[in-house]
Amino acid sequence: xxxxxxxxxxxxGQQARQxxxxxxxxxxxxxxxxxxxxxxxxxxxxxxVLPHRHPHTWEVLAALRGCFTVLTFNDAGDVTERVELGxxxxxxxxxxxxxxxxxxxxTGAVIFEVKHGPYLxxxxxxxxxxxxxxxxxxxxxWYAKAQVGETLAMG
Numbered sequence: 001x002x003x004x005x006x007x008x009x010x011x012x013g014q015q016a017r018q019x020x021x022x023x024x025x026x027x028x029x030x031x032x033x034x035x036x037x038x039x040x041x042x043x044x045x046x047x048x049v050l051p052h053r054h055p056h057t058w059e060v061l062a063a064l065r066g067c068f069t070v071l072t073f074n075d076a077g078d079v080t081e082r083v084e085l086g087x088x089x090x091x092x093x094x095x096x097x098x099x100x101x102x103x104x105x106x107t108g109a110v111i112f113e114v115k116h117g118p119y120l121x122x123x124x125x126x127x128x129x130x131x132x133x134x135x136x137x138x139x140x141x142w143y144a145k146a147q148v149g150e151t152l153a154m155g
Contacts, residue, residue, distance in 0.1 A: 004064070079147060
């Protein structure tokens, strides 16, 4: 049996705080080629998650510890949905090809992700052009306040 304990989540959060990317993950799948990827990701509030999509798979996100803002976008960069994961929602599923971004709201926050494998790095075409060339501070500040109908294609 594979498991993630409270101590594992604490340790993962500590690893994220020490990482240059402010993220750390613990995989339940054993190989990057596994057909279903299952992992816990500790994300600190200042980590950068560019708006992106996974054309080949849906993605399920669940808050294990802390809260996250999950935003979905249309092709133009308009926010189509905003969810506070870990507050009023426990699990979300992003459809295959859906533009999305995640903001960690809490130090030590851990999100659980499930999607089809094999693991594929996000291709350049699958990072939203309207989200590139922005600092983590700029994007995260916008994610924190962005509402449905607002656009990331700013300034």
